[in-house]
Amino acid sequence: MRTTRGTAQAVSPESPHLSLATVCLSGTLEDKLHAAAVAGFDGVEVFAPDLIAEALSPDEIGHRCRDLGLSVELYQPLRDIDSTDPDRFAANLRRADATFDVMSGLGADTVLVCSSVSPDTVPDRDRLAGQLHTLAERAHARGMRIAYEALAWGRHVHTWDASWEAVRVADHPALGMCLDSFHVLARGSDPAPIADVPGEKIFFLQLADAREVSMDVLSWSRHHRLFPGQGAFDLPGFLGPVLDAGYSGPLSLEVFNDVFRQSDPVRTAVDARRSLLALAEATAQRGSGADPVATPPAISGPAFVELRDPGAGPHGELGGVLHALGFTRTGVHRTKPVERWEQGDARLLVNAAGEDGSSAIAAIGVESADPRAAARRSERLCAPPLPRRTGPGEADLTEVAAPDGTSVLFCRSAPDGPGPAWSQDFVPTGDPVAAGTGVAGIDHIGLTQPYDAFDEAVLFHRAVLGLDTVADGEFAAPFGLVRSRALADDARRTRIALTVSLLRRGSWGPAVTDPQYVALATDDVLATASAARAAGVRLLDVPSNYHDDLAARLDLPADRMAAYRELGVLHERDADGDLLQVCTELLGGRLFLALVQRTGRHDGHGWADAPVRMAAHRRSRRNATTA
Amino acid sequence: MRTTRGTAQAVSPESPHLSLATVCLSGTLEDKLHAAAVAGFDGVEVFAPDLIAEALSPDEIGHRCRDLGLSVELYQPLRDIDSTDPDRFAANLRRADATFDVMSGLGADTVLVCSSVSPDTVPDRDRLAGQLHTLAERAHARGMRIAYEALAWGRHVHTWDASWEAVRVADHPALGMCLDSFHVLARGSDPAPIADVPGEKIFFLQLADAREVSMDVLSWSRHHRLFPGQGAFDLPGFLGPVLDAGYSGPLSLEVFNDVFRQSDPVRTAVDARRSLLALAEATAQRGSGADPVATPPAISGPAFVELRDPGAGPHGELGGVLHALGFTRTGVHRTKPVERWEQGDARLLVNAAGEDGSSAIAAIGVESADPRAAARRSERLCAPPLPRRTGPGEADLTEVAAPDGTSVLFCRSAPDGPGPAWSQDFVPTGDPVAAGTGVAGIDHIGLTQPYDAFDEAVLFHRAVLGLDTVADGEFAAPFGLVRSRALADDARRTRIALTVSLLRRGSWGPAVTDPQYVALATDDVLATASAARAAGVRLLDVPSNYHDDLAARLDLPADRMAAYRELGVLHERDADGDLLQVCTELLGGRLFLALVQRTGRHDGHGWADAPVRMAAHRRSRRNATTA
Structure with missing residues (x-):
């Protein structure tokens, strides 16, 4: 499945890839890739609006990433694909094909599909599963895969267990879940049962912290996420069950933050990497993952x-x-x-x-x-x-x-x-x-x-x-x-x-x-x-x-x-x-x-x-x- | 009732006093009074934290205001006074007495009393009315009066009609309402019935606009208020009924805004005064108030x-x-x-x-x-x-x-x-x-x-x-x-x-x-x-x-x-x-x-x-x- 990965580095359970979504940083896509590489990240998630505003073609971006030692771990997002009428779905598949073209250039094999927020989406479990299956089959034919994520404000699917249910019922090898700590923890969902999900069905993991604020979850998510350790969420309590489930993919940060969007991207990227290293350490101290346990200084x-x-x-x-x-x-x-x-x-x-x-x-x-x-x-x-x-x-x-x-x-x-x-x-x-x-x-x-x-x-x-x-x-x-x-x-x-x-x-x-x-x-x-x-x-x-x-x-x-x-x-x-x-x-x-x-x-x-x-x-x- | 007013200017229905709460501006109290005077305001509301941080005594501040041609229209706020047990209420009356001392120095005759948010307040209509009556009697003895306001997040009293009910039942000549457009409009209350309240029971009027945002009303109120005309509220639709009721006191701005809190106070004060003048004009165009109707340029x-x-x-x-x-x-x-x-x-x-x-x-x-x-x-x-x-x-x-x-x-x-x-x-x-x-x-x-x-x-x-x-x-x-x-x-x-x-x-x-x-x-x-x-x-x-x-x-x-x-x-x-x-x-x-x-x-x-x-x-x- 992961044969199209841009770099030859294997993802081993001992050292998960550390990845950063380009949306975390300020600047153009070129600025962001440079910053992620300088900070020592292994890979990136490419955020579609960053690519769309970039003059380099997907192929050239893929080459740039490889030159910088970065894998393209994920392309994101594909929105509002599913649970709609057949005509609309056919148009959505055309969008998906164009996305697969972009991914092919980038050398990315996984795409994030968010649960739909569109008013035309219907609460029909079978239609959802069927359309996800069709989409996954289409990806599979190109050596790609679909990571389906429940947005906390999704119209009908907004909890991680609802996304798991959809993935389970759709039952396709190229379809798995993307888990995002923000969407799970902002809704107060219990992450512990994630440990019981088959690890190979967790295709991607996005990590973000947040300060406790009282506003609608969409604004909170889009403006006020933080890197793990900067906010109030229990990130080790989230990462632990995911690792216990057997997830072995990248640990990736997806942090929408108004301050980081305008700060020096190299500095933000270093801060980001520190947060992942500290999180892996804290999670290991609680007995999950294989991070070398270093004791914080007394x-x-x-x-x-x-x-x-x-x-x-x-x-x-x-x-x-x-x-x-x-x-x-x-x-x-x-x-x-x-x-x-x-x-x-x-x-x-x-x-x-x-x-x-x-x-x-x-x-x-x-x-x-x-x-x-x-x-x-x-x-x-x-x-x-x-x-x-x-x-x-x-x-x-x-x-x-x-x-x-x-x-x-x-x-x-x-x-x-x-x-x-x-x-x-x-x-x-x-x-x-x-x-x-x-x-x-x-x-x-x-x-x-x-x-x-x-x-x-x-x-x-x-x-x-x-x-x-x-x-x-x-x-x-x-x-x-x-x-x-x-x-x-x-x-x-x-x-x-x-x-x-x-x-x-x-x-x-x-x-x-x-x-x-x-x-x-x-x-x-x-x-x-x-x-x-x-x-x-x-x-x-x-x-x-x-x-x-x-x-x-x-x-x-x-x-x-x-x-x-x-x-x-x-x-x-x-x-x-x-x-x-x-x-x-x-x-x-x-x-x-x-x-x-x-x-x-x-x-x-x-x-x-x-x-x-x-x-x-x-x-x-x-x-x-x-x- | 208004004999203790600092200046000799009469409040006539033809030209209401234009007033500005010191909390609208950046700086120390001295900076704020200067700015309000430069912008041409007739009076100010003095916000207690501004006074507390100020080296000038209340008496000296009162003199400063008179030198600057400013009336002290209101001192604010007295919080969490009412609906509590007798011991607590006795302690609260001591706070009120200290507040009357400050007002006496300032030359202010009206104090804003907010509906209580305290956990020890009880939903007891008679106790509320009784304690407000006692407080008003105490103010009356010093030639002062109580303007009671429903905070939108008040524990039991959070609508303007609930505050009117309390004032009506307490029935004391030194007790009236303070109406704040934010608290009324942020809750979506209809201001039209305000026209039926006896105008002489509306002791004070605070005006603020706001952008439509989705956050808790307390944060919205404390950080994101705007001057009338800058936001999305229908301020002429609010001011109209208040003027129709016969209110003849100051038009006063109380705008908590993070940007204004750090901007040049003179510039903010000029902006504030423009907003009141435009609001009075727009309200007059709808047939309320006595503002000279000037047509906006075509x-x-x-x-x-x-x-x-x-x-x-x-x-x-x-x-x-x-x-x-x-x-x-x-x-x-x-x-x-x-x-x-x-x-x-x-x-x-x-x-x-x-x-x-x-x-x-x-x-x-x-x-x-x-x-x-x-x-x-x-x-x-x-x-x-x-x-x-x-x-x-x-x-x-x-x-x-x-x-x-x-x-x-x-x-x-x-x-x-x-x-x-x-x-x-x-x-x-x-x-x-x-x-x-x-x-x-x-x-x-x-x-x-x-x-x-x-x-x-x-x-x-x-x-x-x-x-x-x-x-x-x-x-x-x-x-x-x-x-x-x-x-x-x-x-x-x-x-x-x-x-x-x-x-x-x-x-x-x-x-x-x-x-x-x-x-x-x-x-x-x-x-x-x-x-x-x-x-x-x-x-x-x-x-x-x-x-x-x-x-x-x-x-x-x-x-x-x-x-x-x-x-x-x-x-x-x-x-x-x-x-x-x-x-x-x-x-x-x-x-x-x-x-x-x-x-x-x-x-x-x-x-x-x-x-x-x-x-x-x-x-x-x-x-x-x-x-």
């Missing part, structure tokens, strides 16, 4: 956060603020202008390298039991190590780039264990240990993402760091809508809070651009903030209007409210507990520090109060400029 | 389209193309480097002024029976005339700027009638009349809009030109999603097709940016395109793949398909007829011409084939660059 908290304070010299602003916050300068890097500051389990590096640019979060060191294994796995997940200049005798830390450009380093603080400890690169200062202000560690790290990189960043932190989504939302900031997503490990030792401006701002947008912050944990934010303020840290002014509203909502004691007003405390409460925050003013262009106290099991990241904070930072910036 | 087709061909000189590229297309150069402007070209009813001006910049559509002249009246009305609708340098003896044409910067001129071609004829400024060339290629007129004008200006442009063309929406959709272009909207007069003599890239493109986006075109009408596109091609016009190559697909879909005669392939014809068919198009290659950076033939009652604008055309223009551009 991240046990941030080892450090490195702040860039370019051109600051040894007594830069950040160092002064950390000193006033009760941090001790415990070390100076052997070869670089980097200082290590510590208080409790909070370790911050201040890097004064560079002449210009604004203060920013340069790197996050994550504590890993086996940094080298974590780095190897990261490389397998398309996050290769960055080139790193390591001086003689310095720790050989592996550094990878997160999608927003922040470096992530796998490292360990313990002096023994595999690989070097990161802190060996610092010469102790002998500075006296400061009394501290009660900072106990790093609560979370807040990073604004570039628009095109948000979903990619979510996948990166899930797949490469092994974190998981703990919060997902949106808020209306003063200068536009912001999407938020927080990822953390189970023990909540490493928390990363991502935000993105949902519509890019044009010339109007006088807010602080792309803020970043480190939230420091304390058990008593009032004490910590008071001490910091007394030592000269400039805390962010929070408007009285906010505290008046808070007092009306929460009925807090008067002395507590007075302290709140004095120190600029933001206070969020939900059913799980409370989150209290005090922020510094901006340190440079977009960086600030926050002091955070959690009570109960509050699992938030300050987003309810973020609009107030953002307006206050903008006000403070404007006042500083006009002063 | 646009009877495009008088001309002016193309900018900077630095081209007398024999520029555009002139050559028009000559090859069979146009005759009929006139040269008395004082400017502008030529007039004509064929049938298609009149194109080519303006060679300027040294740099790319070819573009500079202006659209619309044929109007009374250009001066149209200009006066335009000015009333916040589209004032642009300064214009008119030479001695030249026609004094009124020019206004559309949101994308294109000029619109109201003019007439007939030599007699009120005001000067635009063509008197051109000296006849005496050039022999060309045989022509069958171009009969201008079919439509295609304009890509700046991201922030799309909905504003829709309103401009509806309100100022009197056009109406005839098509509304989206398509997936090679480099991202595109929203489309076409506006036309009833007779389809003037058609304007607007498009906008739905997500702005970052560094990846090698397509033709912001294309513009003039579609020329012909009754035989094959003949016209053949003649043009023979005369040397470079027609856009359309890929064979497109025609192969077309042949499989439409079963056209072989000779016709051969001509299509030869000439690059794009062919769309729907139930109403066919649209055939042939495009030129780009003339300069982003401008092209199209030849368009319609059959039957086809009312489209070539959007089904636009992705193919866009890929072809990009290919042609790339080939030209690399050649």
Whole structure:
């Protein structure tokens, strides 16, 4: 059956082909094929509208694919073929013949046939089966085959088991099912019984994730699909039964997404491949498939956060603020202008390298039991190590780039264990240990993402760091809508809070651009903030209007409210507990520090109060400029 | 009751206050108040989150408003007040008291109370009425009043008549209804019976339009509202009954829109005010309200389209193309480097002024029976005339700027009638009349809009030109999603097709940016395109793949398909007829011409084939660059 496949590569159960639908990417078909090849995909699904707009003939496209090392795994879609009257069906078969001609040029042997959405289709099981049989016979005569898929919004066939029933009754060797995780999971269907379908009747598998949204399933499918690991669907729970059924064809991504449709296609394709590799790994961990099981790194908290304070010299602003916050300068890097500051389990590096640019979060060191294994796995997940200049005798830390450009380093603080400890690169200062202000560690790290990189960043932190989504939302900031997503490990030792401006701002947008912050944990934010303020840290002014509203909502004691007003405390409460925050003013262009106290099991990241904070930072910036 | 109003302006039935909710605009509260005042609003609704994030106290905000000439018409919202147990209600009354304090500072006498969405609210009519009565009594004691509104997603009260029932039963002079067009129309409720409600019990009126979308009503309301005239709701059909009931309060806009939340607030506020003025006019035309009835201009087709061909000189590229297309150069402007070209009813001006910049559509002249009246009305609708340098003896044409910067001129071609004829400024060339290629007129004008200006442009063309929406959709272009909207007069003599890239493109986006075109009408596109091609016009190559697909879909005669392939014809068919198009290659950076033939009652604008055309223009551009 698969003799017309373009490449000689066999599909073995040990290493399924990884495939990408061209509809996932931005650009012309040529751009898309190039991107899929660069990202290392084995094959592609060719989406008909991409081919129709392309000047290369199907034959030339087929050659191009082979030159790029890509199989054409599927041509798609053939719509509204079946369950119609004989005249219409005859016209549809003419369309099918033209499609087979295209496929013949491409070197594709499988075509996706979607369940009909046409108003002229009738709910007649025998007619459906008969017409599918006829179509399959026609394909068979040309060495091709039909993969029949239930669209979630199909007129009469809209569940995977209805499509299986049609395929079973039509009973032709060139007719099988195409399963698409979106259509199955968006309808809330149970994928488990798929394990009982004969594997050879599953001709093709399309994978897509999605965020939970409330809209009609057609719009959701056409605009808001995501790569596996970026959304809320249980993809390993879907892929498992399919592999258990004996499916051995490609794992293929079909993701209609408005953002990806306009993003750099090479970057999107790399993100796509990472998602499939991580999905195969996660599915193998649940006992399905033959993917080599690599354990996600056991991240046990941030080892450090490195702040860039370019051109600051040894007594830069950040160092002064950390000193006033009760941090001790415990070390100076052997070869670089980097200082290590510590208080409790909070370790911050201040890097004064560079002449210009604004203060920013340069790197996050994550504590890993086996940094080298974590780095190897990261490389397998398309996050290769960055080139790193390591001086003689310095720790050989592996550094990878997160999608927003922040470096992530796998490292360990313990002096023994595999690989070097990161802190060996610092010469102790002998500075006296400061009394501290009660900072106990790093609560979370807040990073604004570039628009095109948000979903990619979510996948990166899930797949490469092994974190998981703990919060997902949106808020209306003063200068536009912001999407938020927080990822953390189970023990909540490493928390990363991502935000993105949902519509890019044009010339109007006088807010602080792309803020970043480190939230420091304390058990008593009032004490910590008071001490910091007394030592000269400039805390962010929070408007009285906010505290008046808070007092009306929460009925807090008067002395507590007075302290709140004095120190600029933001206070969020939900059913799980409370989150209290005090922020510094901006340190440079977009960086600030926050002091955070959690009570109960509050699992938030300050987003309810973020609009107030953002307006206050903008006000403070404007006042500083006009002063 | 309205003694605490901040300004002394009386609300008379003749000129209702025009008011804007601060939530409609981007920025901090200070930015928003400034913008509302600049746009000429009489008052504002203050949205609580805007106040809470603001450093000015309520008292200071009230002063600021009075300095700016703005009344604070409403403070909003008070949520989840009613239908709950007595303890919770007591806590809610404390919140209400704090709200009355804020209002007292602001100088606002009316507060919006939304129907409760809280899980603890109970469906108890008497409890609801009792608690509303208590709340109203509390407000009354402070000289304030309660405007109770049914949220479309309220837990038990979610229709306007249910809110009226509650207000009627609670029966307190300080309690009335707030009506919001979105909540009424999004649920499909009939607004006509509102005319029977005593007008004095309608305390406040909020107006919003929306596009028809399929999503949950809460998301629709919070993200996708539009100003009246930008969406699909019948706003005059809503406002009419409210005015007929005797409502004499402000007409206030409450529009939650993700785009407006990040756009220049002054520009958004002007757009907002235009929408209210146009709505009042349209409502008056249907016989409700006391707005002076101004008739929209009777646009009877495009008088001309002016193309900018900077630095081209007398024999520029555009002139050559028009000559090859069979146009005759009929006139040269008395004082400017502008030529007039004509064929049938298609009149194109080519303006060679300027040294740099790319070819573009500079202006659209619309044929109007009374250009001066149209200009006066335009000015009333916040589209004032642009300064214009008119030479001695030249026609004094009124020019206004559309949101994308294109000029619109109201003019007439007939030599007699009120005001000067635009063509008197051109000296006849005496050039022999060309045989022509069958171009009969201008079919439509295609304009890509700046991201922030799309909905504003829709309103401009509806309100100022009197056009109406005839098509509304989206398509997936090679480099991202595109929203489309076409506006036309009833007779389809003037058609304007607007498009906008739905997500702005970052560094990846090698397509033709912001294309513009003039579609020329012909009754035989094959003949016209053949003649043009023979005369040397470079027609856009359309890929064979497109025609192969077309042949499989439409079963056209072989000779016709051969001509299509030869000439690059794009062919769309729907139930109403066919649209055939042939495009030129780009003339300069982003401008092209199209030849368009319609059959039957086809009312489209070539959007089904636009992705193919866009890929072809990009290919042609790339080939030209690399050649």
